[in-house]
Amino acid sequence: MEKKFKRTTITSALPYANGPVHIGHLAGVYVPADIYARYLRLKGEDVLFIGGSDEHGVPITIKAKKEGVTPQDIVDRYHGIIKKSFEEFGISFDVYSRTSSKIHHEVASGMFKTIYEKGGFIEQTNEQYYDETAQQFLADRYITGKCPHCGNENAYGDQCEACGTSLNPTDLINPKSAITGNAPVMRETKHWYLPLDQHEEWLRKWILEDHKEWKTNVYGQCKSWLDMGLHPRAVSRDLDWGIPVPLKNAEGKVLYVWFDAPIGYISNTKELCDNQPEKFGKWEKWWKDPETRLVHFIGKDNIVFHCIVFPAMLKAEGSYILPDNVPANEFLNLEGDKISTSRNWAVWLNEYLVDFPGKQDVLRYVLTANAPETKDNDFTWKDFQTRNNSELVAIFGNFINRAMVLTQKYFDGKVPAIGELTNYDRQTLAEFINVKADVEKYLDIFRFRDAQKEAMNLARIGNKYLADTEPWKTAKTDMARTATILNLALQIAANLAIAFEPFLPFTADKLRKILGLNSFNWKQLGSTQLIEEGHQLNAPELLFEKIEDDVIEAQIQKLLNTKKTNELDNYKPDEVKEQVSFDAFMKMDIRVGTILDCQRVPKADKLLQFKIDDGMGGRTIVSGIAKYYNPEDLIGKQVCFMANFEPRKLKGIVSEGMILSAEDADGRLVIISPNDTVKTGVNVG
RNA sequence: CGCGGGAUGGAGCAGUUGGUAGCUCGUUGGGCUCAUAACCCAGAGGUCAUUCGUUCGAGUCGGAUUCCCGCAACCA
Numbered sequence: 102m103e104k105k106f107k108r109t110t111i112t113s114a115l116p117y118a119n120g121p122v123h124i125g126h127l128a129g130v131y132v133p134a135d136i137y138a139r140y141l142r143l144k145g146e147d148v149l150f151i152g153g154s155d156e157h158g159v160p161i162t163i164k165a166k167k168e169g170v171t172p173q174d175i176v177d178r179y180h181g182i183i184k185k186s187f188e189e190f191g192i193s194f195d196v197y198s199r200t201s202s203k204i205h206h207e208v209a210s211g212m213f214k215t216i217y218e219k220g221g222f223i224e225q226t227n228e229q230y231y232d233e234t235a236q237q238f239l240a241d242r243y244i245t246g247k248c249p250h251c252g253n254e255n256a257y258g259d260q261c262e263a264c265g266t267s268l269n270p271t272d273l274i275n276p277k278s279a280i281t282g283n284a285p286v287m288r289e290t291k292h293w294y295l296p297l298d299q300h301e302e303w304l305r306k307w308i309l310e311d312h313k314e315w316k317t318n319v320y321g322q323c324k325s326w327l328d329m330g331l332h333p334r335a336v337s338r339d340l341d342w343g344i345p346v347p348l349k350n351a352e353g354k355v356l357y358v359w360f361d362a363p364i365g366y367i368s369n370t371k372e373l374c375d376n377q378p379e380k381f382g383k384w385e386k387w388w389k390d391p392e393t394r395l396v397h398f399i400g401k402d403n404i405v406f407h408c409i410v411f412p413a414m415l416k417a418e419g420s421y422i423l424p425d426n427v428p429a430n431e432f433l434n435l436e437g438d439k440i441s442t443s444r445n446w447a448v449w450l451n452e453y454l455v456d457f458p459g460k461q462d463v464l465r466y467v468l469t470a471n472a473p474e475t476k477d478n479d480f481t482w483k484d485f486q487t488r489n490n491s492e493l494v495a496i497f498g499n500f501i502n503r504a505m506v507l508t509q510k511y512f513d514g515k516v517p518a519i520g521e522l523t524n525y526d527r528q529t530l531a532e533f534i535n536v537k538a539d540v541e542k543y544l545d546i547f548r549f550r551d552a553q554k555e556a557m558n559l560a561r562i563g564n565k566y567l568a569d570t571e572p573w574k575t576a577k578t579d580m581a582r583t584a585t586i587l588n589l590a591l592q593i594a595a596n597l598a599i600a601f602e603p604f605l606p607f608t609a610d611k612l613r614k615i616l617g618l619n620s621f622n623w624k625q626l627g628s629t630q631l632i633e634e635g636h637q638l639n640a641p642e643l644l645f646e647k648i649e650d651d652v653i654e655a656q657i658q659k660l661l662n663t664k665k666t667n668e669l670d671n672y673k674p675d676e677v678k679e680q681v682s683f684d685a686f687m688k689m690d691i692r693v694g695t696i697l698d699c700q701r702v703p704k705a706d707k708l709l710q711f712k713i714d715d716g717m718g719g720r721t722i723v724s725g726i727a728k729y730y731n732p733e734d735l736i737g738k739q740v741c742f743m744a745n746f747e748p749r750k751l752k753g754i755v756s757e758g759m760i761l762s763a764e765d766a767d768g769r770l771v772i773i774s775p776n777d778t779v780k781t782g783v784n785v786g
Numbered sequence: 787c788g789c790g791g792g793a794u795g796g797a798g799c800a801g802u803u804g805g806u807a808g809c810u811c812g813u814u815g816g817g818c819u820c821a822u823a824a825c826c827c828a829g830a831g832g833u834c835a836u837u838c839g840u841u842c843g844a845g846u847c848g849g850a851u852u853c854c855c856g857c858a859a860c861c862a
Binding site: 498708751 | 791792797798799800801802809810811812817818819820821822824825826827855856857860861862
């Protein structure tokens, strides 16, 4: 069933404004969304490409508190960084706004009100834990206690990470507030819920029957959610950062961030259309006209929100269209490890732009060529270098350079006349005309890596054509033939400028300038008459440059260094503990011992087992420093240890004391030793 | 048996509803010399981790096993 749409609204997940954007975000969401938007624009279709920062929610308030600034300071900082780096990277948003904007507050409130007035929410009063000292209700993550299943003392209110069981805060034994450490009290609080269970029936049909074309990972996850059964979901929170619930009896309540964020797509559209109505028309046509096609680009963590929750909201409101497709990607890893903002294991876009000026397209190319479309993939700097050097430089850039230099040499940079075509010429033409259909075929089903590969094939065809026809040889005997060959080669070059426009916009632009041409339309792709005879080309210029080993080495080193320095920079000494008396201190019996023997404890990565000479017959101590010391290096050294420590079993070994060590900012443990040799067994104090 | 993800030629990845295993890079040999030592051609290289099963037929479905990677645990 072919659906006819007049226009397309493309959204890309709103980045959360508590950190800069990294390559994982780009590969998963922004690069594919941008390729798609550019492709449709090039085809002359009516397109709107929406982006913006997501600026509410608890993590931002936590980060603000930690840095001693306001949440607004945090979001202002990161919104600025993110917006600027997107611009520089060539993500062609029609609008990039933010959820803290006035217009968004109005739209989100309005949406809530409409659904409320239609009876689309249910109201429920529950008892929830409240921290009386901090004067706030506690989110699930901010309550810890003993897990009722496995007895782990540090289970969270939503999940015990020791046994994996998911919990309710009320399941915890001896709950504590993670903010103050006090025992929280139960207090009544009222919240509004979106009854997803009431939407289950139409969602089931809409996704499982009407959208079988969705990517398997997306379809599969939706199916599994639907099969588990949907439950009402709270749309409000007790918090002071966010959009106030627009009702009279709702003091201190804000819209839950997942409810507020996707509405940002709509408010950003409204902001744009209100500012430029002559260009974009009324915002409603992008969201309420059934002839508009809505496409959400997201990462896999967002599938449920965009396929189930947000559609349920739109349906509950009543006047909106639903997404036609949700092409979600998997995750990108970095050098074999999961990308992590908190561990600073990432390549940050803003830093890449500084380290590799003018090389936006290289990153775009690599991220697309290795996009995590069907499973998690790995980004390595080595691969980045190889793809640049042996694909972009050697195939694409080199072909352009060859065609340009040859034309310069034999025809003073003027496009030569095309003459009689040989069979081989016709065969080559036939091949490259197919490229258009192939690229389109893949772009239409969101397979960007395959689409880009097809575009690259055009350059391969060009190289092969030159190698087979050998214009540098025919130039010695037959200038007319040489002219025909170079004319065709230049036509291929011009076609490359169109084919790569969605993928590598900076390069396409540069290529057009070298060829001295204006912008193209996608329909012209496949044409053999893009450049006219006699047209003057500009001086050849390299499209891409080789990236040398030392540059790559430096990036890898930087990755390791930033990780380390970040840990050190963030280090703050712990607060000084409660005072103790001299007597209390004297109760601790700290002594110097000599290590007689030291071995790894089997099946534990962190434990070392020591045999210590304490001057009193020796003792066994187990210590968690295996990651930082080799057992054999320690034998014979003197260490300080607690001698009257309560014995404790570790992995089945009784440890009689504790070896003292200092923990460095990065977690590295350093053993404390006397700085001159002393008699074994003497006291420290 | 803690939870989850994976295992396809040297590396990185594709393999749609089961029907002779593909792509890019690398590698070997050759060609070319216009080109950023780039380009073109030919070749080598895989029992699709192992194993049992369903089937006329399985990389593709089901069970078992092994190994790897995250997280967790051990770190008084």
